Amino acid sequence: xxxxxxxxxxxIDGIEKxxxxxxxxxxxxxxxxxxxAAPENIWYKIAFYIKKPLVAFSAIMLLVLINIFVIKxxxxxxxxxxxxxxxxxQRYDFAINVSVMYDIENQEP
Amino acid sequence: xxxxxxxxxTQNAExxxxxxxxxxxxxxxxxxLGIVQNEEDAEDITxxxxxxxxxxxxxxxxxxxxxxxxxxxxxTTSLDFExxxxxxxxxxxxxxxxxxxxxxxxxxxxHPGVALDKKEDAAVLFxxxxxLPEKQRTAFILHKIEGLTNNDIASMMDSxxxxxxxxxxxxxxNLRNYLKDYYEKYFK
Numbered sequence: 025x026x027x028x029x030x031x032x033x034x035x036i037d038g039i040e041k042x043x044x045x046x047x048x049x050x051x052x053x054x055x056x057x058x059x060x061a062a063p064e065n066i067w068y069k070i071a072f073y074i075k076k077p078l079v080a081f082s083a084i085m086l087l088v089l090i091n092i093f094v095i096k097x098x099x100x101x102x103x104x105x106x107x108x109x110x111x112x113x114q115r116y117d118f119a120i121n122v123s124v125m126y127d128i129e130n131q132e133p
Numbered sequence: 134x135x136x137x138x139x140x141x142x143t144q145n146a147e148x149x150x151x152x153x154x155x156x157x158x159x160x161x162x163x164x165x166l167g168i169v170q171n172e173e174d175a176e177d178i179t180x181x182x183x184x185x186x187x188x189x190x191x192x193x194x195x196x197x198x199x200x201x202x203x204x205x206x207x208x209t210t211s212l213d214f215e216x217x218x219x220x221x222x223x224x225x226x227x228x229x230x231x232x233x234x235x236x237x238x239x240x241x242x243x244h245p246g247v248a249l250d251k252k253e254d255a256a257v258l259f260x261x262x263x264x265l266p267e268k269q270r271t272a273f274i275l276h277k278i279e280g281l282t283n284n285d286i287a288s289m290m291d292s293x294x295x296x297x298x299x300x301x302x303x304x305x306x307n308l309r310n311y312l313k314d315y316y317e318k319y320f321k
Contacts, residue, residue, distance in 0.1 A: 025313070025316060028316065029309055029312045029313060029316070031254055032254045032255075032257050032261075032312055033305065033308060033309070035247065035251040035254035035255040035257075035258050036244070036247060036258060036259075036277050036278065037277070038248075039244065039246045039247055039255075039277070039278055040246035040247075041159050041163050041246055042159075042162060042163055042166055042172075042244065042245045042246045043159060043162070044159070044162040044175070044176055044179050045176060048154060048158050048179065048180070048183075049151055049154045049158075051180060052154055052180050052183045052184065052187075055184055056187055059184070
């Protein structure tokens with residue numbers, strides 16, 4: 025097996041150069057001309073930055089943090105609302121009681 | 134004629150660029166082909182590299198030789214191209230996150246410059262080369278395919294001669310291990 029592996033390792037010794045397709049210069053020149061002719065598009069620039077992994081990951085993390093913040097603030101607000109509602113109920117009960125007590129005490133016209 | 138001499142003596146920028154494309158296309162194409170192991174991709178990379186050269190030629194300050202500069206652009210462009218291609222593959226992210234090995238277990242690249250009787254062996258070797266870490270792969274390809282000396286490779290990779298020699302030794306050892314595993318897995 026060792027011989028086989030050594031043969032494989034030596035299999036690209038003396039490798040000949042491969043050639044690209046003909047008329048490479050023409051194709052490169054065409055690409056240069058196309059790049060020069062293309063107007064600067066702001067959306068391409070934006071897409072270029074957005075698709076960078078660091079930017080995309082940061083944006084996702086920011087969205088997650090905003091979501092956590094919003095969920096927490098909604099929960100906090102609903103706790104406050106519940107507290108206020110309970111207080112109002114207690115006040116209402118108390119008001120009825122007071123009224124009843126007042127009525128009992130003032131039976132005479 | 135030396136490429137640098139062409140740049141120094143020719144006045145016209147277009148002629149300079151045309152000379153560079155004509156003289157260096159094989160070098161760029163073969164380096165790219167060794168890294169990405171796909172002829173169409175290597176063709177695209179070659180064009181991309183010459184676009185970058187065209188854009189950067191005005192700012193080329195002879196701090197390194199022209200061929201070193203072109204090799205650097207080629208290597209960076211090829212490795213970036215490969216990363217982008219891997220990202221686009223379905224499940225590429227999961228494979229990277231969980232460290233799955235993405236290289237195929239089937240030799241599928243047949244370099245057009247390899248002799249017929251060695252084609253099969255070379256295909257297996259290229260499959261193993263694809264599994265090497267970037268630096269080891271670059272050093273190995275530049276040495277084996279481009280025939281560069283370790284000194285040249287060191288200046289190209291902004292490294293020392295000792296570091297490049299170490300990369301070559303590690304690359305060969307890793308290749309031996311990969312090939313051994315491959316043959317034990319599929320031919321025993």
